[in-house]
Amino acid sequence: METVGGERTTSADLIVAVDGPSGSGKSSTARSVASRLGLRYLDTGAMYRAVTWAALTAGLDLDDRDAVAALARTTALEVGTDPAAPTVHVGGMDVTKAVREPRISAAVSRVATNLDVRELLVKRQQELIGSGGVVVEGRDITTVVAPDADVKILLTAEADTRMARRSAELAGSADPPDEDALRDQVLRRDRDDSTVARFLAPAPGAVVIDTTSHTLEEITDRIVDLAGGSR
Numbered sequence: 001m002e003t004v005g006g007e008r009t010t011s012a013d014l015i016v017a018v019d020g021p022s023g024s025g026k027s028s029t030a031r032s033v034a035s036r037l038g039l040r041y042l043d044t045g046a047m048y049r050a051v052t053w054a055a056l057t058a059g060l061d062l063d064d065r066d067a068v069a070a071l072a073r074t075t076a077l078e079v080g081t082d083p084a085a086p087t088v089h090v091g092g093m094d095v096t097k098a099v100r101e102p103r104i105s106a107a108v109s110r111v112a113t114n115l116d117v118r119e120l121l122v123k124r125q126q127e128l129i130g131s132g133g134v135v136v137e138g139r140d141i142t143t144v145v146a147p148d149a150d151v152k153i154l155l156t157a158e159a160d161t162r163m164a165r166r167s168a169e170l171a172g173s174a175d176p177p178d179e180d181a182l183r184d185q186v187l188r189r190d191r192d193d194s195t196v197a198r199f200l201a202p203a204p205g206a207v208v209i210d211t212t213s214h215t216l217e218e219i220t221d222r223i224v225d226l227a228g229g230s231r
Contacts (some may be wrong), residue, residue: 011037013132017141017229020155020189023162025211030137032220033081037227041083042128044138047121049099050077050088052111062110069116109189142203151227153207162186181190
């Protein structure tokens with residue numbers, strides 16, 4: 001990698017890592033930043049959702065950690081990194097929409113807290129990141145997946161704002177959860193996932209951005225500016 005004064009010379013190998021709880025705006029922000037900078041976009045959460053979908057489709061008990069991990073090892077999982085149209089395929093089947101179903105959202109933490117699955121998927125994520133040129137988002141990106149990223153961001157937002165965003169995302173789904181179920185889904189996922197991933201406190205060098213009262217464009221501008229300063 002060519003450097004000048006210890007800094008990267010182009011955005012081709014730039015790595016932007018974005019962490020945060022559910023509803024903090026990780027996906028929309030990361031996709032927006034990737035589009036602005038001409039980088040790839042990697043949604044690590046979609047990978048856990050894909051394994052969850054595969055396990056449920058296979059009729060596995062998600063609490064059977066060995067069986068789920070074995071499935072994850074043998075599942076042909078592909079994630080598209082075009083920020084304009086990210087995709088997820090399992091065994092050649094397009095499950096991009098299926099992995100966003102409420103039943104997957106309600107179950108994904110049981111897979112995401114499987115340490116064997118996490119170890120496997122983190123390795124795959126790091127392979128996909130490769131030498132850079134990517135904005136990667138999830139729950140332990142700045143601490144585990146890409147701790148040496150050029151730009152590290154922790155997004156936060158007030159609980160009511162996060163609930164409203166998740167509700168808006170699910171408004172068009174076939175079976176959206178009611179308010180109590182949604183609150184349980186969002187807060188419980190954060191609580192459960194926080195037992196195996198650090199995303200509620202900033203990693204060393206990470207910039208904390210509260211998205212509660214800011215537009216997507218404003219947040220994108222801030223991160224793009226930070227990325228420009230890292231080169």
